Amino acid sequence: DVKVTQSSRYLVKRTGEKVFLECVQDMDHENMFWYRQDPGLGLRLIYFSYDVKMKEKGDIPEGYSVSREKKERFSLILESASTNQTSMYLCASNPQGSYEQYFGPGTRLTVT
Amino acid sequence: GENVEQHPSTLSVQEGDSAVIKCTYSDSASNYFPWYKQELGKRPQLIIDIRSNVGEKKDQRIAVTLNKTAKHFSLHITETQPEDSAVYFCAAGPFGNEKLTFGTGTRLTIIP
Numbered sequence: 001d002v003k004v005t006q007s008s009r010y011l012v013k014r015t016g017e018k019v020f021l022e023c024v025q026d027m028d029h030e031n032m033f034w035y036r037q038d039p040g041l042g043l044r045l046i047y048f049s050y051d052v053k054m055k056e057k058g059d060i061p062e063g064y065s066v067s068r069e070k071k072e073r074f075s076l077i078l079e080s081a082s083t084n085q086t087s088m089y090l091c092a093s094n095p096q097g098s099y100e101q102y103f104g105p106g107t108r109l110t111v112t
Numbered sequence: 113g114e115n116v117e118q119h120p121s122t123l124s125v126q127e128g129d130s131a132v133i134k135c136t137y138s139d140s141a142s143n144y145f146p147w148y149k150q151e152l153g154k155r156p157q158l159i160i161d162i163r164s165n166v167g168e169k170k171d172q173r174i175a176v177t178l179n180k181t182a183k184h185f186s187l188h189i190t191e192t193q194p195e196d197s198a199v200y201f202c203a204a205g206p207f208g209n210e211k212l213t214f215g216t217g218t219r220l221t222i223i224p
Contacts, residue, residue, distance in 0.1 A: 042216035103155040
């Protein structure tokens with residue numbers, strides 16, 4: 001059974017703080033994704049990674065960066081959190097050549 | 113890039129009736145079209161998908177139809193039950209690229 005975990009379910013940070021969101025998958029998947037989910041806007045891709053140390057910008061990368069030093073772990077970094085980054089963040093993964101994405105439980109981030 | 117539009121944003125259906133959710137996409141290179149279901153407080157999960165070489169696919173009470181010429185695809189749920197209440201997301205992606213573009217979601221409520 002595929003398991004994708006995220007470091008926190010809820011997170012509250014102050015404006016200007018550096019924020020790290022961690023995602024870990026235990027199925028040796030090559031691809032990992034970070035989305036943000038906002039009401040009425042659906043799931044929007046921030047960044048994805050198709051291999052260790054490889055990354056590609058998604059549709060809304062501004063204000064975010066990512067790190068993938070190990071295959072199982074994909075981190076999303078908010079260099080200087082702002083209130084408009086308050087959102088639900090979802091991580092997902094899948095193996096290369098497959099299309100079904102397996103999602104983590106999400107992190108609800110509030111920036112005050 | 114790909115743009116996926118999804119309608120309606122909310123849908124209320126009497127238990128036992130059918131529900132239809134529609135999506136359109138813009139990129140003719142897209143040929144993989146999954147549907148994800150997200151129950152309240154839970155992660156999105158794949159419920160059905162279709163590839164461009166098929167016009168219709170059915171799995172028990174759910175079915176997906178695809179019209180490549182018109183660039184639209186639809187999710188059909190028959191004999192709806194209370195457990196069908198959820199947010200449904202369509203998505204589109206090009207074959208050979210695991211990156212997906214999601215629609216904005218439809219909140220389906222089944223009225224007992």
